[in-house]
Amino acid sequence: MSTLRIYSAQINPRVGDFAGNCQQLLAAVEAAREAGADLLLTPELVLSGYPPEDLLLRPALQQRVQEQLAVLAAQVTDMTLVVGYPVVRDGQLYNAAGVLQEGRWTHEYHKQCLPNDQVFDEKRYFTPGEESLVIKVQGIQLGIMICEDLWHPQPAERAQAAGAEALLVLNASPWHQDKHWQRVELASKRCQPLKLPLVYCNLVGGQDELLFDGASFAVDAQGELQVAAPALKQAGMLVELQQETQGVSLQAGEQANWPDPLAYLYQALVLGLGDYVNKSGFKGVVLGMSGGIDSALSAAIAVDALGKDRVQGVMLPYHYTSSMSLEDAEEEARLLDIDYQVYPIAPMVDSFMTGLEQTFAGTQRDTTEENLQARCRGTLLMALSNKLGLMVLSTGNKSEVAVGYCTLYGDMVGGYNAIKDVYKTLVFQLADWRNQQGRVIPQRVIDRPPSAELAPDQKDEDSLPPYSVLDKLLEGYIEQDKSAADLLAEGFSEEDVRRVIGLVDRNEYKRYQAAPGTRVTYRGFGKDRRYPLVNHWPVF
Known part of the structure; x- marks a missing residue:
């Protein structure tokens, strides 16, 4: 029976700081060594930081990525690394996960599913990958996936078909309220029919309007949460996989207590x-x-x-x-x-x-x-x-x-x-x-x-409806895209509906010039909601 110890590192990178982010990775390597890990799993695009946006279009991108990959290869020869970075291959840019083994970059996975809604616009930059990647470490076959791949059934199914006995997922998943539990539910849903355990490593830290909360975790082949890293701070999470007669099992480990809402x-x-x-x-x-x-x-x-x-x-x-x-x-x-x-x-x-x-x-x-x-x-x-x-x-x-x-x-x-x-x-x-x-x-x-x-x-409240009313109207209109008719059907007065929707629509020009702020709802103003400054969309 073989055992594989995986150290998932919640890293807080700075976008564009390739050398600084590489040093954070090397610090995580030291922590993984101290924990006796065989493999270090890192977040999505950790080498560049996420989201790098139009920095991905800079001509020097590839050189800076390759310089730091060389640094990692020279200094890490005693364990397997799975590292996220952007890379150009045959003239196409990919959101990649590279595998470093015995001081050599041996494999590379390209993200298959590219999100292009809400705060994401990955199709602006990346080409989707087409191939699954399964690597063997300590005798266990590991399928590699990146973030959005988990939100669709096909990548996990393809990885299992390619021989995966467990799944490793690199993530840069922005947080909004209750998002951490949604991820666990999704991973459970994905694992249950495949009977594969899954290790989820997420980015942590703020980047402009986006907030990454860490809260990495691991679920077993039945979809049960077995290990959880702390939320909202840099941390490491140790996960143990065991090769048994019936397949690979994920052992119960430390579960950090995530804060109340x-x-x-x-x-x-x-x-x-x-x-x-x-x-x-x-x-x-x-x-x-x-x-x-x-x-x-x-x-x-x-x-x-x-x-x-x-x-x-x-x-x-x-x-x-x-x-x-x-x-x-x-x-x-x-x-x-x-x-x-x-x-x-x-x-x-x-x-x-x-x-x-x-x-x-x-x-x-x-x-x-x-x-x-x-x-x-x-x-x-x-x-x-x-x-x-x-x-x-x-x-x-x-x-x-x-x-x-x-x-x-x-x-x-x-x-x-x-x-x-x-x-x-x-x-x-x-x-x-x-x-x-x-x-x-x-x-x-x-x-x-x-x-x-x-x-x-x-x-x-001389100028606005009571906040208890106003906020429910705003949540329905802004975050749930409800129409005026929908809001009337929920019992709001026509006067309040007309007034509030009119105010929201007329003040887009103000929000366009507003300072950025941390996004914590399902749809925030800024990257997440892009309306024309001048438009004549009718309230009814």
Whole structure:
């Protein structure tokens, strides 16, 4: 009876950093050696990082890939490596998995199924592979697959037909809520009819809007989860396969406890922001703290991602800023122990209004004056960013971004938005959850009615349906592509349906210019939802 020990490495690469990613692979090799592994399994395209997008079109791509493959071959001669990388063969670009054995690259698999929906556009770059690959390690036949291959039955069936006794799957699978359990269910569904065990290795870390959560796992031939790696951090997972009379069995191993949904979401937001700031090379972040819940949650996420010394909070009060907001913003800064400054914007706003007085004569006060306040705040934040080298953190939630309840070049200013894909109702839940781990948000911030405070006694729900209604409408329209008729049939009022859909459609131009943010829902704004800026699609 032969035994094969597989070490799956959840690696957090930097896109385009071939040499740096290679060093991470070599560190994983050392960890695999210490674990007594025979084979190291790595994520999809780990050598280039994922998604490399149009970097794949650069002429130097092939040279940089080959240089690092040579480094790996020279330094790893004592175990089998299965490594993901892009490669050009006969003039065609492939999403590949190479096999390194005894210091030689002996086999190469090309991904057969290329995703081309939601955030994926692999058909823009890659040619689909046509051949299965089965390799023998420690007497066990292993079928190699890459990510999307698992979502279709044919690649696994072909691998079994080619002699595979177990499946190894390299992945760069972006996370959204509940995605980790969907992967396990899919792997179980794929394994049960074939009676093959499966080892799933996933990327971890943030890349622009995408968040990869790791959460690698292994299921046995009956589709039962037997081993699970931690979520949302770099880690290794040891899996043992045994060759027995009845076939190959996967032994039960360590199963990390994956967080509950709110904890998972919060930690994903922390990882996404931290990686964006750190991989981009910023010293830290600066954000406007209004005394409201969105900026409060954003500040907490920033501190958890970067540490208190890399976060600066700024209160930018005007005439309509309540004493409550001033007190609450200061209290949160104290609870988070961050640098906190107050810069009144009345002199700037008044200067603009004086300069525009003649032009505005005879007109009624409207959102123009409100937006001017927000834009003065945005200008001041960008000045601090330029002078101090800190990235501005935008703080608008998904509900606001969806309906355009935000000011272009005002509160939308920023390099990144940690809560861009988080609905307002979920913002409240996350704030409560974070306080349960240790109070960092004043309770009054969570309890008080949300307000932009751009006019006297202003409340969000003066301009919008209640968030409990708004968020359900938005989820149906944005993420599930439900029509107005579908939403009416679910009991929403025609007034709310017309109003909300109209707002969503009219404000595409704002979202087009918004800061990126971590995608955590099934369909986020950005890579995931591409609508024309100018269109006349009817509501009904």
